[in-house]
Amino acid sequence: MPELPEVETIKNALSAHVLNHTFTKIEIFIDVCRYPLAPLLDKELCNHRIMELRRRGRYLIIELDNFRALIFHFGMSGSLRVVPADEPRRKHEHAVFYIDNGMTMRFDCPRRFGFIKTCVLSAPGAVPSELAELGVEPLSDEFTGKYLKRRLTGRKQKIKTAIMDNRIVVGVGNIYANESLFLSGISPLREAGTITLRQCNELVRHIRDTLHKAIAAGGTTIADFKSVDGSEGKFVLQLNIYGKEGKPCPRCEDTIVRNIVGGRSAFYCPGCQK
DNA sequence: AGAGATACCTGGGAGC
DNA sequence: TGCTCCCAGGTATCTC
DSSP states (O other): OOOHHHHHHHHHHHHHHHTTOBEEEEEESSSBSSSBSGGGGOGGGSSSBEEEEEEETTEEEEEETTSEEEEEEOTTTOEEEEEETTSOOOTTEEEEEEETTSEEEEEEOTTOOOEEEEEEOSSTTOOOGGGTTOOBOTTSTTOOHHHHHHHHTTOOSBHHHHHTOTTTBSSOOHHHHHHHHHHHTOOTTSBGGGOOHHHHHHHHHHHHHHHHHHHHHTHHHHHHHHTTOOOOOOOOOOOSSTTOTTSBOTTTOOBOEEEEETTEEEEEOTTTOO
16 A cells, blocks of 8 residues: 555656656546546646646645646555556556656556545645645654644544544554554553653654654565556565454563454554553 | 544455 | 455545
8 A cells, every 4th residue: 555655755756757748648447536537637737847746645746837736645555657658558547647758657546545636726836725734744853742742632532543633644544553552552542632742752753663664664666666667565564463453462462452443443452552 | 623434445355 | 166245445524
């Protein structure tokens, strides 16, 4: 699944192929991914220079020279690859962008959880209004224990739900949330507002740590993508708690349990996560 | 307004 | 072997 580091990777690799180029044609092959794809047929998206690629959270933004922008989200199975225009289309390539250099950029999304939106920017370089509410980047200096504590104060929702809320911090998925709560010794069921500053510091440290490990482990994906063959890399993360229901806790050997929190599986050790 | 539930979708694994 | 069922995931939207 494209996590935050992988979207960054996609952005960097894609830049070389599309920056300062134009799309000459856009084709869609299904009506709807997460949202309708018909807006991609807007002629304003073609024959305008691609000015900049940006990442915000798990969103990729491609900005054109006419205030138009494309916002990509890859859901859990989406990807972009750049291949020659005459290469046969794969089953789940739902949108094909023809580039003025003979290549195509293809949006592949088997589970259709991803999306492509179009938007009009208020100014060059502006944040699309759709993304204005997003919280801080987890690897930035803004994401500190103090910041987290401030955002959690007074919140009654569970801590796991809170750290997965992208209005607070972007890019913390279910696996990261489970793992970083385990490493911090905090139960996912804890009321967010009761987490102390000290625990917030720990949580921030472990979220960053887990992300950094994911980046390191994602190296294969990076290499593959740069070769533009689009093959998926092995995203390997050392998991302590995720998916380990019924197994002994690696820290205290109590039995790991699973609970549904915010509609998602929460794995935790009742012995050492309080 | 805050918080929780749900829809969206399909590949893949489990169970029969 | 082949069938059915259910689950995973992030976001937007709905309801309470």
